[in-house]
Amino acid sequence: MSGKVTKVDLLNQLQSYSQYQNMSKHYIDKALKAKYNLKTIKNVDYAREIESLKQPMIVSQLQDDPVREILLHADIDTIKRYCSTHKKAQLLCQDKGFWREKYRIHNFYFPVILDDEQTYMKLFDFMSDEIKNVKIILKINDIEKNRQYNKTKGIIVVRIEDMLADNLDDLLSSHFQRDKDGDMMFNDMVFTLTDKGYHVKLTNIKNVSIDVGYKTIQDVEKLFTYAIMLTGIVDDDLNIIFNSMDDDAFDEDDIREYYRETKKIIRASLRRGLWEGILNK
Numbered sequence: 001m002s003g004k005v006t007k008v009d010l011l012n013q014l015q016s017y018s019q020y021q022n023m024s025k026h027y028i029d030k031a032l033k034a035k036y037n038l039k040t041i042k043n044v045d046y047a048r049e050i051e052s053l054k055q056p057m058i059v060s061q062l063q064d065d066p067v068r069e070i071l072l073h074a075d076i077d078t079i080k081r082y083c084s085t086h087k088k089a090q091l092l093c094q095d096k097g098f099w100r101e102k103y104r105i106h107n108f109y110f111p112v113i114l115d116d117e118q119t120y121m122k123l124f125d126f127m128s129d130e131i132k133n134v135k136i137i138l139k140i141n142d143i144e145k146n147r148q149y150n151k152t153k154g155i156i157v158v159r160i161e162d163m164l165a166d167n168l169d170d171l172l173s174s175h176f177q178r179d180k181d182g183d184m185m186f187n188d189m190v191f192t193l194t195d196k197g198y199h200v201k202l203t204n205i206k207n208v209s210i211d212v213g214y215k216t217i218q219d220v221e222k223l224f225t226y227a228i229m230l231t232g233i234v235d236d237d238l239n240i241i242f243n244s245m246d247d248d249a250f251d252e253d254d255i256r257e258y259y260r261e262t263k264k265i266i267r268a269s270l271r272r273g274l275w276e277g278i279l280n281k
Contacts, residue, residue: 010046017053018096022112026182027166034116068092072102076125083121093121106131107218109226112170127225133244134224137234138217140274141242145193150270154193156242158224159233160202161187171226172212176202186210189227191220240268245275 011028014020020028029041032049071079071092083093092098099120103110108127114120137156145154160168165184169175179185186202198220200212215223228234234243240259241247248254255272259265 007043007046010043010050013050014046014053018100019053022170023166024182027113027164031113068098072098072105076121076128079121096120099124107222109167109171109222111164111167111226113164113166115164123229126229130229131221131225134221134228136275136278137242138220138224139278140271141191141193143274144267144271150266152267153237155237156191156224157235157237158189158191158227159187159231160189160227162230163227171223174212176210189223191224236267238264238267240264240271242271245272245279 011025014028015023020031023031032038032041032045036045036048038045067082067089071082074082079093082089100110102124103120106124106128108124108131110120111123114123141152141154141156144150144152163171163184163186165176165178165182168184168186177185185204185208187204188202190201190203192199192201197214198217199214200220200223202210202212228243232243234241236242248258255268256265259268
């Protein structure tokens with residue numbers, strides 16, 4: 001029996017580490033190319049990364065740090081200040097386990113793969129802001145869907161074409177078909193409010209639709225918050241902006257320029273009023 005270590009063996013070993021857990025070969029190769037400035041990945045490169053992951057860690061020390069528990073429940077500005085104080089603070093703030101737990105506590109999705117130049121701290125900071133808009137959007141959608149006049153279909157469409165395939169699979173605990181380059185094949189995540197709650201599906205420009213099923217409001221907030229931060233493009237079934245009062249389309253003087261049809265103008269104007277009312281409470 002041969003004792004030769006195969007590429008599959010090496011990949012399996014890498015995937016046993018939290019850093020590469022649930023990552024496909026496509027994204028492992030992409031991560032290693034960026035880390036080591038490589039054009040192609042060979043078995044020796046997988047082996048080198050495995051050896052680096054075997055190096056002694058001070059995670060146990062970080063987990064025993066009483067400050068860790070405080071920071072798990074602290075706001076992002078407090079964490080930023082702490083991270084700039086000394087080397088041990090920097091180690092804690094770079095600890096993947098710390099951020100995984102903090103994301104869980106705040107009901108944020110913890111991505112398998114980070115985009116280039118992204119960090120868990122930056123992403124957490126961004127999602128902390130986005131969750132505020134998400135909660136307002138969901139509240140407005142409920143009002144619009146259930147009011148007596150000018151009812152809507154309760155549909156929110158979020159663009160997700162920049163989402164990485166491994167993250168989509170992990171986010172929805174599934175394995176979706178990919179294109180020839182290994183990338184995911186969907187453009188939108190669609191949330192529809194029904195009498196049973198929120199129903200979620202994935203769609204693309206070829207009108208392919210995948211039913212993801214009904215989700216709890218906590219799951220919807222988690223999915224929505226991660227999805228919205230990718231492109232920031234959110235609208236409804238009439239293609240009316242549905243992401244933030246900061247958008248130019250909500251400017252009081254510009255609504256008629258953006259939406260020429262009466263039905264759209266009415267919906268956008270009512271939505272602006274709802275948004276202002278919620279912000280002023």
